[in-house]
Structure formats: C-alpha cells, structure tokens
Amino acid sequence: MAETVPVRCPACHREHRYTAPAYPCACGAPVAPRLDRHGVATPVSHRVWQDDWVTVHCRSCGRGGDWPRPEVGCSCGVVMRVPVMDAQDVTDQADATGQDTTPDPNPDPENGTGRRATAAAPDTPAAQPPFHSVTIRTALDAVTTTALYLRWLGYRGVRRADQRPPSGIGLAARGVVAQVDPAVRPATLRDVECLWLTAMTESADCLYFSLTGYTADARARADTLGIPLFVLDLTGTPRPVNEPAGALAGTENRAP
Known part of the structure; x- marks a missing residue:
C-alpha cells in the first residue's frame, strides 16, 4: 500500500499530503522509498545530480537501486525534497516490528557487462x-x-x-x-x-x-x-x- 505523509512547506507553512510513488523492481515487485514521518522537508535551491536520487532496496528480492528522490511542489513556488529513511533506519524499524528484511539469497547474477546473465x-x-x-x-x-x-x-x-x-x-x-x-x-x-x-x-x-x-x-x-x-x-x-x-x-x- 502506498505510504502517505504530511509535508509542511518551510516557506509558507502550508501542509501537503504526499504519497510516495512506486516503481517496478527487476523482479516485478513495486518499490517505493520509505518516507520519514519525523523528518523536515528541505527546499530545492539548486539541482545536483547526486541529490536527485535515493538508494532503495526491494523488500521482495533485496536488490538495491537508485530511484528518483521524492519531491513535492507548493503553490507558493517552493519545491521540497521529502525526507526518506536510510537503509539502517528501515532495518531497525523492521527488526522492531518483526518483519523479515533478509535479501533473496539467489538474486539474478550479472555477467561482466553489468547486464543480467x-x-x-x-x-x-x-x-x-x-x-x-x-x-x-x-x-x-x-x-x-x-x-x-x-x-x-x-x-x-x-x-x-x-x-x-x-x-x-x-x-x-x-x-x-x-x-x-x-x-x-x-x-x-x-x-x-x-x-x-x-x-x-x-x-x-x-x-x-x-x-x-x-x-x-x-x-x-x-x-x-x-x-x-x-x-x-x-x-x-x-x-x-x-x-x-x-x-x-x-x-x-x-x-x-
């Protein structure tokens, strides 16, 4: 189920509801970044390639991939980056709830060119x-x-x-x-x-x-x-x- 969190604009203090989009993993499972409900949204002042992506791991197969970092635009003109949980935060939370975060022991191997064998x-x-x-x-x-x-x-x-x-x-x-x-x-x-x-x-x-x-x-x-x-x-x-x-x-x- 898609995760929705409140996001408050740091400029005009309007509150928005943001739902994280899901993208398909190579295994076919939907993957979405885990949003940090306790984090603070930060305005985007200038674009840096590395900051536009976030590493997300698939819960089904354990693959890690770079996905577009969540953002939301406010009517006042400010674009905000929605805070996400890092890999350690997700692991700690899963341990506390008893969820299994063990990666698939048999992910698709890769050949020397970086494509799936x-x-x-x-x-x-x-x-x-x-x-x-x-x-x-x-x-x-x-x-x-x-x-x-x-x-x-x-x-x-x-x-x-x-x-x-x-x-x-x-x-x-x-x-x-x-x-x-x-x-x-x-x-x-x-x-x-x-x-x-x-x-x-x-x-x-x-x-x-x-x-x-x-x-x-x-x-x-x-x-x-x-x-x-x-x-x-x-x-x-x-x-x-x-x-x-x-x-x-x-x-x-x-x-x-």
Whole structure:
C-alpha cells in the first residue's frame, strides 16, 4: 500500500499530503522509498545530480537501486525534497516490528557487462513485468524514465555519465552509455556520431533517447553503426524507431 505523509512547506507553512510513488523492481515487485514521518522537508535551491536520487532496496528480492528522490511542489513556488529513511533506519524499524528484511539469497547474477546473465534471465516474455513509464513534463522526467528503462532492460548501476555530451544529458551503466535529448529539434548526425565515439572510448554499447526524433541522416548513420534509437513520447514510454532498437526492445526479457 502506498505510504502517505504530511509535508509542511518551510516557506509558507502550508501542509501537503504526499504519497510516495512506486516503481517496478527487476523482479516485478513495486518499490517505493520509505518516507520519514519525523523528518523536515528541505527546499530545492539548486539541482545536483547526486541529490536527485535515493538508494532503495526491494523488500521482495533485496536488490538495491537508485530511484528518483521524492519531491513535492507548493503553490507558493517552493519545491521540497521529502525526507526518506536510510537503509539502517528501515532495518531497525523492521527488526522492531518483526518483519523479515533478509535479501533473496539467489538474486539474478550479472555477467561482466553489468547486464543480467543469460542463464538466470526469464525464458518467456511473460516473466518480464511491463515497463511502467513516468509522464514527461520536464527534462528531468525524460532522464528519470530513461534511467528506469535502462534498468528494466537489465543494465545495472545507472548513473550520470562521466563525459558530458555536446547536447542533452548522458547516462551510463555497466556496459552501456546512453544519451537523453530533451531538445525541441530532432537529434542530428553529429549527435549520433558523438555518442558512438564516446561509447568507443568506453568500450561500451550505446543507446539514444530523443523527445522529438531524428534527422534522416542521423537515422541512416545509426543504422550503419548499429545504434538503437528510441523516441520518448509524453507518457514516458520509449519507442524504438530503427531496427537495432526494435531488436533490443524485443529481447529485453532475455537481457543478453
């Protein structure tokens, strides 16, 4: 059941009711951060990538992953970060209530690329839960849904890329780099080639996610280089627009 807590704005002192959203774990169970009822909401004065994420562990399988940090906006214009409980707080609380917090002793193993090993992956499409998208209203929403989609595909350790792309926002995981382009113009040939060169230096695969699509020469070069291209619709659902992306989207249940 979704957890709801009162959140008081530190600026105007209005009180809001906040319900933590749940996101799907790789095992299919819904995962939501544990909210701290006794904590104090803090206003967001400037954005730092590391502060926009919080580590949450799945109660079903014990996996830990980075999820969007809970936030709520006040009508006075202040955006607040909702306090969450850290891992030790959750463990102590579970011990006090007698809940079992022991992780699954047999989580999906990973191969050297950071994706789930083939032998441990489900062998039927029905075993993979559907992807739950995040409605895109801002550039951060586009990054969030891309990070969730990469994790859903089987990539682990999704984070901000070390190298900043010429346009958009770079993400990286074990064995892959991805570019999220929230621009209002289609991604260009140069954008695609720069991503490919970055992936080459990292000895990794690469994927491109765009809100407004791609130019014809960008799509042609991506096909030549084997780069999967996705378009993010406003519902937050990544849709493949070339053959490499279609092949990847059709095999995410088997995470090679």
